[in-house]
Amino acid sequence: MPSSPLARPSALLMTLTSPYARKCRMVALEKGVDLPCTVEPPHAQGSRVGALNPLVKVPTLLLEDGTSVYDSRVIVEYLELLWPDPPLVPREPRDRIDALRWQALGDGLADAMVLLFSEGLRPAERRDADWEARQRHKVRATLALLDGVARPDQYLVGGRLTLADLATAAGVGYVGLRGAELLAEGYPNLHAWLAWFHERPSVRDTAPPRS
């Protein structure tokens, strides 16, 4: 049975600080797609996110047929299928796995930072110092790994822009937003790579506001 065509996106529900949403926005911008984006914090009064995504998370992509797509990794895949050029998820198997692994690392870095930030919002007596230390370790280990490979003027996979670079910029950018003191501990190569990569309009124009 032939598969039906994919519905067009109607809105990317997101927040300006979400690293996962930023990754999707960068992908759309790199593809030259004018993806309508709506700031819709998932727990805000009247937010549609919970009705569209039982995980109540952004980004959630609302489609013109009323259905939705999540999470950010699936949204990236969706955008890639709708607008294959330029390809950001390599098709060559080795590069593809590399790029997807970098995405997992960028997202995982953001996950650890989100958890650390949320824990920091709790009253001091309800915070778990060991658990915070574990999240901090994940952040530091990932930044150290990136510092070992990232070089200015160099893309992470296959000598050209891929999802790997965008996911990395999103994850590290979120550490810069919520855990600037961690990013300031060192990582000179990573800082140089970021400075170079931030020259791209898709990266610069999606930088999270300092709120």
Ligand SMILES: N[C@@H](CCC(=O)N[C@@H](CS)C(=O)NCC(=O)O)C(=O)O
């Ligand atoms: N794995 C998800 C993570 C999404 C996520 O955690 N989003 C955060 C914002 S940065 C959120 O919506 N949090 C609200 C909640 O967890 O209730 C993705 O890649 O899209």
